[in-house]
Amino acid sequence: MKILILGGFLGSGKTSVLLQLAQYLVQQSSGSSQTRVAIIENEIGQIGIDDKVLRGNGYEVREIFSGCVCCSLNSDLISGIQEIKSTVDPDWLIIEATGVAFPDKIAESLFTNLGLAARVVTIVDASRWQRIRIPLANLIEGQLNDAELILINKTDLVADLELMAVEADLRNLNSDAVIYQISGIKPMDEGLLKEIQHG
Amino acid sequence: MAENRIKIRKSTQLSKRKDYQIETTLHQGAVAIAGETVFTGKPFNPLQTIIQEEFAAISRWIVASGGIVGHLKSFLSAAEQQVMISSTGEQVTCRTSPSALFSQGKRSEGIQISIALIVFNIPQMDLEERLIDIFDRLNQEESEESQ
Ligand SMILES: Nc1nc2c(ncn2[C@@H]2O[C@H](COP(=O)(O)OP(=O)(O)OP(=O)(O)O)[C@@H](O)[C@H]2O)c(=O)[nH]1
Numbered sequence: 256m257k258i259l260i261l262g263g264f265l266g267s268g269k270t271s272v273l274l275q276l277a278q279y280l281v282q283q284s285s286g287s288s289q290t291r292v293a294i295i296e297n298e299i300g301q302i303g304i305d306d307k308v309l310r311g312n313g314y315e316v317r318e319i320f321s322g323c324v325c326c327s328l329n330s331d332l333i334s335g336i337q338e339i340k341s342t343v344d345p346d347w348l349i350i351e352a353t354g355v356a357f358p359d360k361i362a363e364s365l366f367t368n369l370g371l372a373a374r375v376v377t378i379v380d381a382s383r384w385q386r387i388r389i390p391l392a393n394l395i396e397g398q399l400n401d402a403e404l405i406l407i408n409k410t411d412l413v414a415d416l417e418l419m420a421v422e423a424d425l426r427n428l429n430s431d432a433v434i435y436q437i438s439g440i441k442p443m444d445e446g447l448l449k450e451i452q453h454g
Numbered sequence: 455m456a457e458n459r460i461k462i463r464k465s466t467q468l469s470k471r472k473d474y475q476i477e478t479t480l481h482q483g484a485v486a487i488a489g490e491t492v493f494t495g496k497p498f499n500p501l502q503t504i505i506q507e508e509f510a511a512i513s514r515w516i517v518a519s520g521g522i523v524g525h526l527k528s529f530l531s532a533a534e535q536q537v538m539i540s541s542t543g544e545q546v547t548c549r550t551s552p553s554a555l556f557s558q559g560k561r562s563e564g565i566q567i568s569i570a571l572i573v574f575n576i577p578q579m580d581l582e583e584r585l586i587d588i589f590d591r592l593n594q595e596e597s598e599e600s601q
C-alpha cells in the first residue's frame with residue numbers, strides 16, 4: 256500500500272488534484288486487476304463537504320474518521336488505516352489533510368505509530384501566496400516541510416512574473432522538492448501524474 | 455426591554471443552531487463553522503444563487519473586518535444535480551455536475567445543503583450568526599408549489 260499525503264492551505268486545490276489523481280491511478284490499471292485507491296478525507300470539524308464532493312463523483316467514502324489528524328494521528332485514524340489495510344488492502348491510500356494541517360507531522364506519526372512510509376505532496380495557491388504568506392507564515396512555511404513535490408496551483412489566475420516570484424520563494428523554503436506549476440481545474444500533465452505515481 | 459430582546463434572540467439562535475446542525479471547531483487559529491440541512495419543495499437554482507451572494511458578501515465582510523478568508527464552501531445536492539460552491543476571497547466559483555445518485559438510480563428527497571466557513575481572525579459568534587443568516591434566507595425562499 257503506497258501512501259500519499261496531500262497537504263496545502265485551505266482552498267489551495269487539494270480535492271481538485273485528488274480527483275484527477277485518483278482517476279488517473281485507476282485508469283492505469285493493467286490487465287484484469289484494477290488498481291484500488293482508498294481515500295481518507297480529513298476535515299476540520301464534523302461536517303464534511305469534500306466527502307460529499309467525492310461521493311458525488313461516484314466514489315465510495317466511508318466516514319470512519321472523526322477528530323483531527325492535523326497534529327497527531329488519533330486512535331480512530333490509526334485503527335481506520337489498519338482496517339483499510341486489512342479489508343480493502345488498496346494499492347494506494349491517499350490522505351487529504353485539512354488546510355491547516357502540517358503534512359510532515361502526519362507522515363511522521365504514520366511512521367512512528369504504524370511503521371508506514373508516506374510521501375508528501377504540498378499544493379500552493381499561487382493566487383493567494385503573496386496575501387497569506389506573511390500573516391500565516393508559520394502555517395504556510397510548515398506545510399512545505401518534507402514535501403517531495405510542490406504543486407503551484409491556480410496558475411491560470413496569475414501572471415508569469417508573479418509565478419516566478421512564488422517559485423523563487425518556494426525554492427528558498429524547500430530546496431529539495433521538485434516544483435511543478437499546474438492548474439487543478441484543467442487536465443494535469445501526464446508526466447506529472449507519472450511522477451506522483453512512481454515517485 | 456432591550457435585555458428581553460437579547461434573551462429571546464439568544465434562545466432562538468440556540469434552537470436554530472440545532473435546526474441547522476451548526477458545529478464550531480477551533481484549530482490552528484482558524485474558526486471553522488459548518489451546518490447542514492435538507493429543504494424539500496424548494497427550487498434548486500435560487501438556493502444556489504443565495505449561497506453565491508452570501509459567500510461574496512461574507513468574503514467582503516471578513517476582509518473589511520481585518521480577517522482572512524480560509525475557505526467558504528458549500529455542497530448542494532438534489533436528485534438530478536449537484537453543485538459545489540467555493541470562495542477563497544475574491545471570487546465565488548461554482549462547479550456543477552450531474553448527480554451520481556441519479557446515475558446510480560438512487561432517489562434523494564429534497565435538496566441537501568452543507569455549508570462550511572473556515573476563517574481566521576473573526577469572532578466565532580459573529581461568524582456563527584452569519585451562517586445562521588444564510589440558512590434563514592434559504593429557509594425563506596418560497597417553495598415551488600406556492601410560486
Ligand atoms: N481558477 C482556478 N481554480 C481552481 C484551481 N484549482 C482549484 N480551483 C478551485 O479552487 C477552489 C478550492 O479547490 P479545492 O480543490 O476544493 O481546494 P482544497 O485544497 O481541497 O480545499 P480545502 O479542502 O477546503 O482546504 C474550488 O472552487 C476549485 O474549483 C485552478 O487551478 N484554477
Ligand SMILES: [Mg+2]
Pocket residue numbers: 269270271305351
Ligand atoms: Mg479539499
